[in-house]
Amino acid sequence: MRQLYIIICLAVYCIFIPQIYAQAPDNELANMTCVVGDETHSQKVTLAEGKYRYPNEHPLLCVYYEGEFVYGDFNGDGLQDAAVVIYDSGGGSGYSTNLAFLINDGTQLVHKSSYDLGYRPDIIFLDEEDGKVVIDMCAYDENTWGEGIKKRKKVTYGYTGPSVWGPRLGYPIKIVD
């Protein structure tokens, strides 16, 4: 009887514990705080279940996390950081795709910098190699705005320090901290 109990416990452990751990990082990232924008405009937002939308009707800013991430030590301090792909739009069909580096400050992951991944790339896979992020994707040539065909390529992105984000000018909500 005792053996059966142990076997059941082990089975439960094997089935459920890895699932809980597998979901944990994604849940953490789906509720991350990040900055979207560029050197002229920026906005700090906190996602809820992978999305931010303000206002809900006729939004000015929508931010989406679709579960694309990779962990690694990107600033060489021995702590585990994260790199995630985030998308933002003004509520229409157009959207920006960015790779965001979330650096571990010892207590939490803090969004420090972003790379614009170009016009509507298809992200196939993210990997970590030697403290850098390698993205396997299909993308248009630069500045073609979708003309031509997408080409598959691997691009490496390294964390090189915080991005410069500008203050928000007027719309829609508040100035980034």
Place this chain on the structure above:
Amino acid sequence: MPKKEKSNVDIWLEGETKHKREALENASRHFDERDNFTVNTLEAVYGKESSFGADMRKRGIKGGAGHFMLEKPTAERYGLTATKENDQRFDIDDASNAAARYLKDLDTFFSKETNLGHGKRTIPVKSASERKKFVIAAYNGGEGRIASAQKEAVKAGKNPSLWNDVKQFLKAAGATIAKTEEIKNFLEKVLSYETEFAEKSPADKKAKKKKPKKSGYRCTGGRWRTIDDQPVMICD
């Protein structure tokens, strides 16, 4: 004599199936005499958004996806389901209908002063042909952003009903440099594709004069999924 290179529109029309054309014609019935849209407008948006269905992103994602790159909340507003198991943004009939209704709603927003909430109001653009530019820009950039740019144009003493005036204020309305360029490029391309489709497409331009109808199309190719314990065919 060097062979003339095919344009995007030529390539898209070559690959256009009868079903796709009928779906677009049927969706264009949501337009009417008050707007400046035809089936060619839909074809142009379709081409720009997903290269006629060749580049649609993943099913069930929150952001823009499917034939017309509708965001999940926008798709849901028009009654579409957008889950990983059943994403109607990937069904040409449903997606083109939703896109046409969205364009028509945008046209209504910019044809009369409309309160979009949170201090955002559209400023009417009387001319249907000029309004079309605002509508297509809003399809890509969001109606809130375009209404905000109109407001900024007024503040600067410019004409909020002229796209050439308003487009200068996209950045002041909160669009990033890349987003501003994208909106301008999107509009330019869609208008240019629309002109080319009007010359080359066999689609029925008068379809908008007919009342919208529910599609009788039923796909034969696809895969069965179980949703809410019901078998559902997901069309390819």
